[in-house]
Amino acid sequence: MRLTEKRIAAALRQHGYKLTPQRRVVIGAITASRGQLTPAELYRKVHQEHPNIGLTTIYRTLEILGSLELVCELHAGGSGRSYTIGTPEHHHHIICSGCGEVVDFSGYDISPLEERLTRETGFEIEGHLLEFTGRCQRCRQNA
């Protein structure tokens, strides 16, 4: 249940952000992609059709979308930052090391482990990071 352009646009407005043409384009490019995107990749995509949109706007838009959890930041991939489209529910990601495609999954309850850790370590758990990397079907067949 990935977020749609409309929902993202509505969420932006709801939080007092203006819905500029540039932001529409960026949001469109993110929702159209099946995979993870670095800021530079997103810029390249956007720049083809809209050469007047600057890299700075890409960064600023990603920052806002991230803060509203409309996009998710990925960590397991390479060295740089990369993003994928968000969903309304809590979920995690599997990222293809071949093509970068991102598949969401949910329904995995991590709280038993959190309780164990609270008990054993005395930490008050605040958050977690759970991602998988692997090879998607298509990339496996092409090999």
Add this chain to the structure above:
Amino acid sequence: MRLTEKRIAAALRQHGYKLTPQRRVVIGAITASRGQLTPAELYRKVHQEHPNIGLTTIYRTLEILGSLELVCELHAGGSGRSYTIGTPEHHHHIICSGCGEVVDFSGYDISPLEERLTRETGFEIEGHLLEFTGRCQRCRQNA
């Protein structure tokens, strides 16, 4: 069961790397720390006692130690890179958002989830990333 200076030194030699005084110092600083360290932090620590050791050497040493899995790279923290000392067994980390202390844990079997994902998504799982953030006991008491 964190790795000791001796074990790390031995592993380096075993893989054909030279055991230079600079590397000894870097390894010493990493094993002495209870928390996560960015390259810059590690440099600062090392630089106090050994002003002639350059930042480049820090980066190069971390790269080697990382490739041999003698240190672990952390992701859940801030934006930059950070490392912590490794262990012989597979494990995961809890990182204190207050002081940066890192606690290892193991004995959590993630393979049932991996099997579910293989079944449901067709991915061949290659690896995973599992980290927790939270507040350690000491930081909670100081608040």
Add this chain to the structure above:
DNA sequence: TCTCTAAATGAAAACGATTATCATTTATAT
């Protein structure tokens, strides 16, 4: 519809982190 204002934009510069270069030094095998 017109006007106004705070927010958003884009170009450029600044910045910080990381990597490459290269002449010099050194750990280790012999």
Add this chain to the structure above:
DNA sequence: ATATAAATGATAATCGTTTTCATTTAGAGA
């Protein structure tokens, strides 16, 4: 003790990201 490939440190180069600032504009209100 020697030879040699590896490692080092200073510097420059590079990359990704953020800041700055003058200009433009979305959206609220008249």
